[in-house]
Every structure is written in structure tokens, then in C-alpha cells.
Amino acid sequence: MAPSIAPNITQLLVAWNQGDQDALARLTPLVHKELHRLAHRYMAGERRGHVLQTTALINEAFVRLIDWRQVEWQSRAHFFGVAATLMRHILVQFAREQQAAKRGGGAIQVSLSEVAHHNTRYSPNLVALDEALAELERLDQRQARIVELRFFGGLSLEEAAEVVKVSVSTVRRDWRMAQAWLRQQLSATR
Amino acid sequence: MTPEHYERIGRLFDAALERPTEERSAYLDHACGDDADLRSDVEKLLARHSTSGDFLSRPAIEVAAELLAKDHIPFAPGKKISHYQILSLLGAGGMGEVYLAEDTRLKRKVALKVLPEAIARDPDRLLRFEKEALAASALNHPNILTIYEFGAEGETHFLATEFIDGETVRSRLVSGPFPVKEAIAISAQAAQALSAAHQAGIMHRDIKPENVMIRNDGIVKVLDFGLAKLVESSGAGLGPVEAEGETRMQGLTQAGTIVGTVAYMSPEQARGKTLDSRTDIFSLGVVLYEMLTHRHPFIGETMSHTMVAILEKEPAPLAQTVREVPVELERIVDKALAKKADDRYQNAAALLADLKQLERRLEFDAEPARAPRVFTRGDAYGSSNPALHAGEAPTQIVKALETKAEREPARTSERATTLGSTRSARLGLLGRILVLIILGVLIILGIGAWQWLRSKSGISTLGSPAVLTERNLTYSLTVQRYRDGRPYQQEFQSSGSEIFEGGWKFKLNLVSQQEGFLYLLNQEPGDRYRLLFPVPWRDNGSAHLGANERRETDWYFFDDQTGKERFRVVWAAGPVPQLEAVRGLVNKTTKGLISDPAHIQAVREFLQENEASQIVIDKETNKTNVTARGPVLVTLIELEHQ
Numbered sequence: 001m002a003p004s005i006a007p008n009i010t011q012l013l014v015a016w017n018q019g020d021q022d023a024l025a026r027l028t029p030l031v032h033k034e035l036h037r038l039a040h041r042y043m044a045g046e047r048r049g050h051v052l053q054t055t056a057l058i059n060e061a062f063v064r065l066i067d068w069r070q071v072e073w074q075s076r077a078h079f080f081g082v083a084a085t086l087m088r089h090i091l092v093q094f095a096r097e098q099q100a101a102k103r104g105g106g107a108i109q110v111s112l113s114e115v116a117h118h119n120t121r122y123s124p125n126l127v128a129l130d131e132a133l134a135e136l137e138r139l140d141q142r143q144a145r146i147v148e149l150r151f152f153g154g155l156s157l158e159e160a161a162e163v164v165k166v167s168v169s170t171v172r173r174d175w176r177m178a179q180a181w182l183r184q185q186l187s188a189t190r
Numbered sequence: 191m192t193p194e195h196y197e198r199i200g201r202l203f204d205a206a207l208e209r210p211t212e213e214r215s216a217y218l219d220h221a222c223g224d225d226a227d228l229r230s231d232v233e234k235l236l237a238r239h240s241t242s243g244d245f246l247s248r249p250a251i252e253v254a255a256e257l258l259a260k261d262h263i264p265f266a267p268g269k270k271i272s273h274y275q276i277l278s279l280l281g282a283g284g285m286g287e288v289y290l291a292e293d294t295r296l297k298r299k300v301a302l303k304v305l306p307e308a309i310a311r312d313p314d315r316l317l318r319f320e321k322e323a324l325a326a327s328a329l330n331h332p333n334i335l336t337i338y339e340f341g342a343e344g345e346t347h348f349l350a351t352e353f354i355d356g357e358t359v360r361s362r363l364v365s366g367p368f369p370v371k372e373a374i375a376i377s378a379q380a381a382q383a384l385s386a387a388h389q390a391g392i393m394h395r396d397i398k399p400e401n402v403m404i405r406n407d408g409i410v411k412v413l414d415f416g417l418a419k420l421v422e423s424s425g426a427g428l429g430p431v432e433a434e435g436e437t438r439m440q441g442l443t444q445a446g447t448i449v450g451t452v453a454y455m456s457p458e459q460a461r462g463k464t465l466d467s468r469t470d471i472f473s474l475g476v477v478l479y480e481m482l483t484h485r486h487p488f489i490g491e492t493m494s495h496t497m498v499a500i501l502e503k504e505p506a507p508l509a510q511t512v513r514e515v516p517v518e519l520e521r522i523v524d525k526a527l528a529k530k531a532d533d534r535y536q537n538a539a540a541l542l543a544d545l546k547q548l549e550r551r552l553e554f555d556a557e558p559a560r561a562p563r564v565f566t567r568g569d570a571y572g573s574s575n576p577a578l579h580a581g582e583a584p585t586q587i588v589k590a591l592e593t594k595a596e597r598e599p600a601r602t603s604e605r606a607t608t609l610g611s612t613r614s615a616r617l618g619l620l621g622r623i624l625v626l627i628i629l630g631v632l633i634i635l636g637i638g639a640w641q642w643l644r645s646k647s648g649i650s651t652l653g654s655p656a657v658l659t660e661r662n663l664t665y666s667l668t669v670q671r672y673r674d675g676r677p678y679q680q681e682f683q684s685s686g687s688e689i690f691e692g693g694w695k696f697k698l699n700l701v702s703q704q705e706g707f708l709y710l711l712n713q714e715p716g717d718r719y720r721l722l723f724p725v726p727w728r729d730n731g732s733a734h735l736g737a738n739e740r741r742e743t744d745w746y747f748f749d750d751q752t753g754k755e756r757f758r759v760v761w762a763a764g765p766v767p768q769l770e771a772v773r774g775l776v777n778k779t780t781k782g783l784i785s786d787p788a789h790i791q792a793v794r795e796f797l798q799e800n801e802a803s804q805i806v807i808d809k810e811t812n813k814t815n816v817t818a819r820g821p822v823l824v825t826l827i828e829l830e831h832q
Contacts, residue, residue, distance in 0.1 A: 035255055091254045124245060126253060139196040147246065154249040176207070177200050179246055180239040187238075187691065 017082045024089070031090045081163045084153025088130070091152065095126035124186060132185040136178060143178040146171055195231075202232045207239070241671075241691065265289065265304070272343045274302050274350060290353060293338075300338060303349040316347065323349050325392050326415040333383035335403075335413045354413075356406050359481060360399035360731060364770060367484035370515065371552055376402065377478045378545040379410035384474065385538035387415070388467040395465065397473035398454040399480065400726075452496055453489055457529050460497045468531040471541055475526025482519075483511040484734070487527065501529070518548050662817045663761045663825070665700045670745070683812040690755075690831045695747035698759070698827075701740045706761050707733040708741055709769045711793070712782075713756040719793050720782040721772055722746065722757075733765065733773065755829045758797060763821040768792040800824045 012030075015023035129151075137144040142164060149160040157175070161168045202221055206214045214236070222229035265287075269276045274291040280301065291302040305316070323340035330336070336352040359376065362368065368376070380402050387394060394401075394415055403411045452460070456472035459465055479487045487505030490496040508515045508523060522544050528534040535541040667684035670677055671694055684696065700708060710723035723743050724733045735741050760766060772789050776782045784790050800822045816825045 035251065087251060091250045094254055095257060124253065126250060126257075139191060139193050140200070151246045152250045154251065173204055176239065177203055177235070179244065180203070180235040181196075183238045183245050184234055 013082060013086065016086065024086075027086065028090055028093075031087070032094065035091075035094065078163075080149065080153055080155055080159060084149045084155065087154075088148055088152035092126050092130040128186055129182065132182050135185065136182065140174075140178075142166070143174045143181075146174045147178050147182070150175060195228075198228065199231050199235065202228070203235050203239075206232065206236060270294075271302065271304070271346055271348060272341055274300060274348070276302070291350075293350070299353040300350045301353045303351065305347045329387055329390055329392065329415070331383055331386040333379050333410055333412055334387065334415075335411050351413075352411075354403050354405050354411050356404050356411075358400050359402045359404065359477060360726075361774060362404065363399060363480065363484065363732065364765065364773070367512070368481040370482065370512065370519065371549070373478060373481040374519070374545055374549050374552070375408075376404060376410050376481065377474060378542055378549060380412055380474055380477070381538045381542040381545060383410070383412040384467070384470050385542055387412075388470070388538055393465065393467050394470050394473075395459070396454070397470050397477060399477055402477060452500075453486060455497075455500060456531070457501050458531060460500050466531070467538070468534050468536065471526055471535050471538060472528075472531075474538075474541070475523055478526065479505060479508070479523055482508055482515070482523075485511060485736075516548065516552065518544075518551070522548065660817055661702070661704050661706070661761070661763070661820070661823055662815060663700065663702045663759065663823050664813050664815045665698055665759060665825075665827075666813045667696050667698060667827075669694065669696045688830075690829055695745040696829075697745050698743045698757075699740060700735070700743075700759065700761075701738060702735060702761055703738060704763065705737045706735055706763050707765050708735045709733055709760040709762075709766060710743060711758045711760065711769075711797075712746075713758065714783070717794065718790060719784050721769065721776050721784060722782055724773060725776055725782070731773070733769070735761075753831060755831050757827040757829070759816075759823075759825045759827065760797075760800075761816075761823040766796065766822070768796040797824060 012023045012027050016027060133144055133147055136147070145164060146160050149155045149163055150157075153160075155163065157168050157171050160175075161171045164171065202218065205221070206217055209217055218229055218232060222232070265271070265276045265279075267276055267278055271291075273293060273295050275294055277290045277292060277299075280288045280290050287304050289302045289304065291300050292298070293300050320340065323337055326335070327337040327340070335354065338350040338352070340347075340349050342348070367373075380397070384394065384397075392415065394412065396414065397412070401412060401414045403413055405411060454473045454476050456465075456469040459469050459472075476487060479485075483506075485506075488496055488499035488503060490499050505527060508520050522541070525533070525535055525544075526541060535544075668681050669684045669688060669690075670681040671679055671691075690696070698710065702708075708723065709721065712720040712722050714720060724731055725744065728744065760769065768789075771792065772784050772786075775784070775786075775789075784793060814825075816823055
């Protein structure tokens with residue numbers, strides 16, 4: 001769909017999945033570029049008061065990033081699983097760098113602009129969430145995996161069910177409990 | 191926690207959720223038995239589920255993109271954009287950031303207005319920006335900001351304009367009203383700019399104190415023809431507009447779209463009607479009124495109150511707030527502020543003519559005979575007395591004293607007797623003059639000492655500093671809960687004991703029985719502060735709060751970092767210099783964070799000095815009443831954030 005984006009990205013993803021850390025270093029800037037593009041869209045959309053179609057966004061990100069036909073994936077599910085893990089890795093690292101760059105760091109987010117007036121959604125702290133998710137992995141690996149797929153990978157309940165190979169209702173239950181527990185963790189820490 | 195325990199909690203959590211809400215408690219009683227810890231763990235999760243169910247519903251990449259979008263970092267000094275080298279950031283506003291830069295080719299300073307990338311990528315907004323450049327660059331007038339170039343480098347779009355060393359009418363308003371003559375002179379220059387623009391078929395449509403700059407040499411420049419559009423041919427009072435321009439601008443001239451700052455809108459603009467150049471005359475009238483009275487003629491509690499006032503209310507006569515206002519000026523302002531465009535000045539030139547005539551008359555009247563007035567003027571707001579700085583001041587003051595003395599002969603001679611003993615009374619005329627001169631010197635010294643004390647004490651007071659009257663401030667907190675990113679339940683008045691969650695928001699409602707100045711600070715870790723109020727986009731950026739006037743802050747919301755949030759509300763009888771110094775630095779980039787070490791130190795010291803003042807907090811009906819004796823009130827609000 002968007003052949004202009006690095007044609008070797010799929011290869012890199014495969015390589016990274018097989019443990020090639022150099023591949024990750026080359027993948028990261030590509031995801032960052034995508035992130036910047038989304039950020040611009042986000043701001044433009046916010047200013048006009050539009051709510052972004054999140055699924056469309058995330059799907060577009062993947063479609064742009066990966067050329068499906070280039071490699072025979074073991075399955076669609078396999079691809080989704082790898083992509084979600086990659087996204088978690090890169091996004092959390094990105095959030096960590098952003099956090100470090102902010103000196104002092106304000107505890108309160110002040111609504112200072114027209115942008116903020118529209119933005120009343122709660123945004124979890126990605127770094128803290130990643131840490132809580134690591135703890136969840138210890139307690140219930142499947143729930144943690146489902147969070148990774150849904151939140152970092154942007155998958156639907158059905159797609160997540162396909163990856164984890166359980167029923168949709170099980171994914172729904174896991175997702176419900178995991179979110180409640182993570183929310184509790186994020187409030188209790190610090 | 192062990193995986194086994196987690197699994198047990200999970201089973202109970204799922205089972206409870208499958209039951210109707212009212213049966214859950216009974217179910218948990220039964221299922222948990224004596225295990226209070228287990229029950230508490232399950233209940234906590236159930237509570238989380240009900241308050242913030244799908245909190246991960248937005249994918250991480252969007253959260254990250256949001257982080258990035260909000261963390262825009264301005265260009266650093268030294269950065270080159272095209273042939274311009276950034277020297278410093280001058281400010282940031284709705285349409286982007288403005289830098290002081292050097293044109294490396296022509297070796298001159300320019301103001302470089304840079305569009306945020308996000309806007310530059312938005313074709314609609316980019317178009318609007320280009321139109322601004324196009325419209326304004328067609329104008330060539332000493333009172334209109336000169337546009338040098340509209341260009342782009344890569345994805346950075348910019349507008350290079352003349353750099354004005356001076357300040358806006360808005361920032362000058364901080365220190366009180368303008369002297370009548372100056373307000374007239376500034377308005378006359380702005381009217382000249384409008385007249386030239388209107389003749390070229392261009393309206394400003396957004397005249398406000400922020401857009402009128404006073405250069406250090408007194409020349410006025412009207413900026414930001416940002417919303418200017420070519421006047422439609424249907425518009426009254428102006429000649430036909432060339433056909434090409436009309437088509438070019440069609441996208442911007444639809445009636446029904448409200449663009450611009452509400453508070454300075456004309457009634458027809460507030461109604462979203464088709465506009466003509468007379469809209470600018472109304473807006474300039476509002477600016478003139480505000481310069482004279484230090485008050486906005488129509489401002490209301492909310493945007494809609496303001497709009498209703500613009501449409502229906504007659505502003506209070508100038509004479510109510512301005513001493514010795516010329517009748518003619520009252521008439522000019524009334525005519526500029528006429529609700530119906532047909533009753534207004536029909537063009538800027540007519541307004542200009544009236545202002546000029548009045549200016550000449552006042553100059554004529556201001557000959558020596560009226561000098562005493564100079565002495566009595568200007569001290570009401572604690573602003574410096576112009577006569578004290580002018581070269582001819584001493585004579586004027588002595589003259590003033592003479593006049594004063596003549597008006598109160600009895601008291602003067604009484605004082606003269608005590609001061610100079612009985613002999614002075616026998617000295618006749620010469621003695622009386624001598625006594626008057628001594629008295630004059632003593633008064634000058636007194637004023638000087640008082641001003642010195644005032645500057646030392648850090649805040650200017652409206653009343654006498656020696657009298658400590660009791661002042662009060664009442665505030666309440668409005669809270670809005672959020673669930674799944676949407677408002678949840680009705681907003682409510684905080685009792686002060688709520689535990690706030692990430693995503694919830696609140697605002698402060700404040701009122702004081704006395705006229706004063708209001709500031710709100712948020713204390714950050716490391717004893718740093720953010721100035722949350724006043725902000726440029728509310729109440730015209732002024733900290734001024736009238737007696738019994740309600741003030742509502744922005745909504746503030748909590749992010750994910752937990753702990754105790756500390757806010758300090760400062761009310762003072764006069765502007766607080768330590769806070770006024772940082773007020774101008776609040777913009778969307780700094781988010782009010784005070785970063786200059788000297789400023790931080792000044793704010794800290796101010797708070798430390800004033801926190802000792804006695805404050806009685808009387809809580810009733812969720813409103814907190816703070817009282818204190820003295821000109822400054824500081825109160826701490828602590829919110830628990832989980």
C-alpha cells in the first residue's frame with residue numbers, strides 16, 4: 001500500500017524475531033518516523049475536534065510498516081504477535097527517553113491550550129505500564145500477552161484470540177481483569 | 191503476590207461480575223469467608239473495573255504519539271531556518287511560535303513566525319496562514335507591521351516580519367490604565383492603520399490589545415492581520431473589490447463562521463453575520479475603552495455571558511472609572527461601540543478625525559493653567575506619577591501645593607504656625623511662600639519615601655500600608671470524574687477529602703469581597719512552581735479581580751503520577767511584582783513552569799514571607815473562606831492524588 005516506506009522492513013522484522021539485535025536498531029527509526037507522522041495527525045485532528053479512528057490508525061501503521069506479501073509468515077497470527085512485541089519494545093523505549101528528557105517532570109498536566117480542552121482522555125504512563133506488565137507476566141502470562149497484543153499491537157479481541165489460541169470470551173475476561181489489576185498497580189506505585 | 195493468589199482473586203472477580211451489582215456483596219461474604227485480605231483484593235479490583243474499566247482502550251502508539259505531539263520543543267538559539275538565524279523565542283500563540291532572528295543576508299533583525307509542523311501539514315491551516323501573509327504584505331503603512339517574506343524550509347513554514355522593539359497594549363495594561371492622552375494617541379495611530387487597510391479592501395477582524403504594539407519610540411504598529419480577509423463587495427462603506435481577489439478569498443468569507451477573540455468581537459461578528467470594515471471600528475472602541483478604564487466593557491463570567499453583553503449591554507460610562515474624562519471622549523467611545531454598525535463611525539478615517547481633534551483640544555487645554563491636575567492624577571492605581579519623572583516636575587508640584595494651600599487656607603496657616611513658630615506669621619507674604627516651599631519639599635520627600643517603602647515591601651497597596659484591614663477570599667473546587675475517557679456523573683463541589691484519580695479534572699472558583707489581584711501556583715517536586723493563573727487566554731491575561739467578581743480557572747487534570755498535589759492561591763490588594771515578572775512567560779510551551787533561577791528564588795521568597803500571615807479557614811457548604819489582615823493572602827490547597 002505504501003511502498004515508499006522502507007521495503008526491507010519485513011525482512012528486518014523476521015531477522016529481529018530470530019534474535020538479530022542489529023535489526024532492531026534499524027527498525028526503531030522507522031517506527032519513530034511513523035510515530036511522528038501519527039503525532040502530526042493527532043494534533044491536526046485534535047485541533048479540529050475530531051476523534052481519531054484508533055483502529056484505522058494502528059492498522060495503517062502496520063500496513064505502512066510491513067509488506068505482507070514479501071515473506072511467508074507462519075500465519076497471520078504469528079505476524080501480529082511479533083509486531084505487537086516489537087511495538088511494545090520501541091514505544092516503551094521511546095516513552096522512557098521522553099521522560100528522561102523532561103527535566104523535573106510536572107506531576108500535573110495543565111490544560112494550557114485548545115488542544116488540551118479536547119483532550120480529556122486518560123493516558124497511561126507507558127514506562128510504568130511496562131513495569132506493571134512485567135509483574136503481570138509473572139502472575140498470569142496469558143493475561144499479560146493479551147494486554148501486549150491489544151494495547152501495544154492494537155489487535156481486536158478476535159485477533160488476540162487467534163494469536164493466543166483461546167476463545168474470544170476468555171480473551172474478554174482476561175482483558176477485563178488485567179486492565180483492572182494494571183490500573184490498580186499504576187495507582188499504587190509511587 | 192503469588193500466581194495462585196492472583197488466580198483466586200481472578201475467579202472471584204469474574205464470578206462477582208457475572209452477578210447483578212446488588213448481589214455481589216453477599217456473594218463475596220459467602221465466597222471469601224473469613225479471608226478479609228482476599229475480599230479486599232477482589233473489591234479493589236471490582237472498584238477499579240467500575241471506575242476505569244477500559245483504560246487501555248486506546249492503543250499504545252496513539253498514547254506515544256500524543257506524548258510526542260505535546261512535547262514540542264522550540265528551536266534553540268543559533269538554529270538556522272533558510273537565511274534566518276534564531277536568536278531567541280519571543281512568544282508562542284495560537285498560530286505558532288515567534289522568534290527573534292537575524293536575517294543573515296541583510297544583517298537585520300526580524301520577527302520569525304514559525305508554524306507548528308502539524309499546522310503546516312494541515313492544508314486548511316496552511317492556506318489560512320498564506321492568506322495572512324498575502325493580505326498583510328499588500329499593505330504598506332507606518333502603523334502596520336511590515337511583512338518581509340513568507341517562506342518554507344523543508345516542512346517548516348515561516349513568516350518573516352519587521353521586528354518591533356516595544357510592548358503590546360495588553361502587557362502595558364498590566365500596570366493599570368493608560369493616561370487619557372496616551373490612550374487617544376494610540377487609538378488614533380491604530381485608526382490610521384485601519385483606515386489604510388480598509389482602503390485597500392482588507393479588514394483586520396481581530397483587533398485586540400495583543401495585536402496593537404507600542405514601539406519604544408511611541409510609534410504604534412498593528413500586527414497580525416491573521417484573520418484579515420478581503421472585504422466582500424456586498425460590504426458597506428468601501429469601494430468595489432477586484433474580481434480576482436474576491437474569488438481568491440471566497441473560502442474565508444462565509445457568513446456563519448465565528449473567528450477571532452470573543453471579547454473584542456463586534457455584535458455582528460458575535461452573531462456570525464457577514465462583516466464589513468465597521469467591525470474593526472467596534473473592536474478598536476473596546477480596546478480604547480479598556481485602555482482608559484483598565485476594564486473590559488463587556489467581559490462576563492463565561493464566553494456566552496460576554497457575547498450576550500456585546501449584543502445587549504451598554505458599557506458603564508467612562509466617567510464612572512476615569513477621573514476628569516473629557517465629555518467628547520465619552521461620545522467618541524459610545525459612537526465606536528454602537529451596537530448597530532449603521533450608528534457607528536462609518537469608516538476609520540472619521541474616527542481618526544474625531545480623535546485627532548480631541549487630541550489637539552486637550553493639548554491646548556493642558557497649558558499651565560491646568561498643571562495642578564497633573565499632580566492629582568495617576569496615583570489611584572499606584573502607578574508612578576508622571577510629574578515626578580518629568581523635568582518640569584518641581585515647579586508643577588509647588589504650583590499644585592500653592593493651589594491646594596489656597597483652597598484650604600485655615601489648615602495651612604495652622605500648620606504654618608506650629609512648624610515655624612510665631613515669628614513666621616509676622617514674616618508676611620515672603621514667609622508664607624517660604625513655608626510653602628518647605629512644605630512642598632517635605633511632601634516631595636514624603637512621597638519619595640513612601641514610594642521607596644512601597645518598592646521595598648515588594649507589593650504596591652491600594653490603601654495605606656499602615657492600616658491592616660481584614661481581607662477575604664472564598665473558593666470552591668469543582669470536580670469532574672472521568673471513566674473510560676469520558677465524563678462520568680455530574681460535576682460536583684469538592685469537600686476537600688476526595689482522592690483524585692488520573693484523568694479527573696477540577697477547576698477553582700474564586701471570589702473576594704475586595705478588589706485585588708489573583709494568582710494560582712502549582713508546586714512541583716524540587717520546590718519549583720508553575721503559574722497556572724493568570725494565563726493569556728483567560729480574562730485577557732489579567733490577574734485583576736474586581737470586588738465580588740467571580741473567577742473561574744481553566745480545568746486542570748491529573749496525569750498518572752500520584753501523590754499530594756500542592757496549589758497556592760495568592761490574593762493581593764495590588765499586583766505582585768514577583769508574580770507579574772513571570773506572568774508574561776506563561777505560554778503553551780512553558781506551561782507556566784518558572785525556569786529562571788532568579789524568578790524561582792523571588793517566588794519562593796515571596797511565598798515564604800507571606801505564608802506566615804494569619805489565615806482563618808472557615809469551611810461550610812464546601813466553600814473555603816480565607817481571611818487575613820494585611821494586603822496579601824496566601825492559601826495552600828492540597829489534593830490527594832492516587
